[in-house]
Amino acid sequence: QSALTQPASVSGSPGQSITISCTGTSSDVGGYNYVSWYQQHPGKAPKLMIYDVSNRPSGVSNRFSGSKSGNTASLTISGLQAEDEADYYCSSYTSSSTPYVFGTGTKVTVL
C-alpha cells in the first residue's frame, strides 16, 4: 500500500485560505469516509485536526475544515495564522493488506 499523495508544500499570507489535497484510490480515500488530518509542529507529536473527512474534534478551531470528492480529500485552513505553520498529514483506512495509511505530508508556510 503506497502512501497517499499530498503536495510537498503550500503557502499563504496571514488571513488567506489555503487548501491541502490528499489523493488516494477507490480502495482508500474514495471508498471510505475514514479520512483524518493531523497537524505536526517541529519536534512535536501529531495532533488530530479532522476525522471522518469533515468532523472537528472538540477544541480544534473552526478555521479548519475537511471535505472529499472522489479519491481526493482536502483540508482547508481559513484565516491563516502564523501558528498554523506546520506539517500536515492525511490518513485513511484502506481495504488493502495495510489497513491504515498516511499521506506524504505537506509543509504549510505562512508568508
Added chain:
Amino acid sequence: QLQLQESGPGLVKPSETLSLTCTVSGGSISSSSYYWGWIRQPPGKGLEWIGSIYYSGSTYYNPSLKSRVTISVDTSKNQFSLKLSSVTAADTAVYYCARHLPAAAGTSWFDPWGQGTLVTVSS
C-alpha cells in the same frame, strides 16, 4: 485528560530487538472500542502505522513489518508495548504511541499521541 508516554532505550544495535513501552494515564487502557497503536516517523520523513492492539490482546499489524513486530498489553499496569526484532538502520525513527479508534467502530482516528521517542539503530 488522557495522556500517553513512550519509554525505552534510545539506542539499539543492528540485528537486536527494539523494545518500547507506552504508559497510559488519565484513563483506562481497557476502555471498550479503543485500540492502542504504534506509529513511527524516520527523521525528516512521513508517518508509518506499525500496528494496534485491543485490551483483550487482539492485534493487527502492518504487513510490511508483521514478521518482526510484536505488540502486547498489560492491563494491570495500563501499558502496552512494542517489540521490533532484527533492526537495521532503516528502523531509526521517532516512535509514537496513540489511542486508536479503528474503522470497525464506525469512525477512525489516532488521538491523543504520546510525545514520541527517538530510537537510533547503530553499532
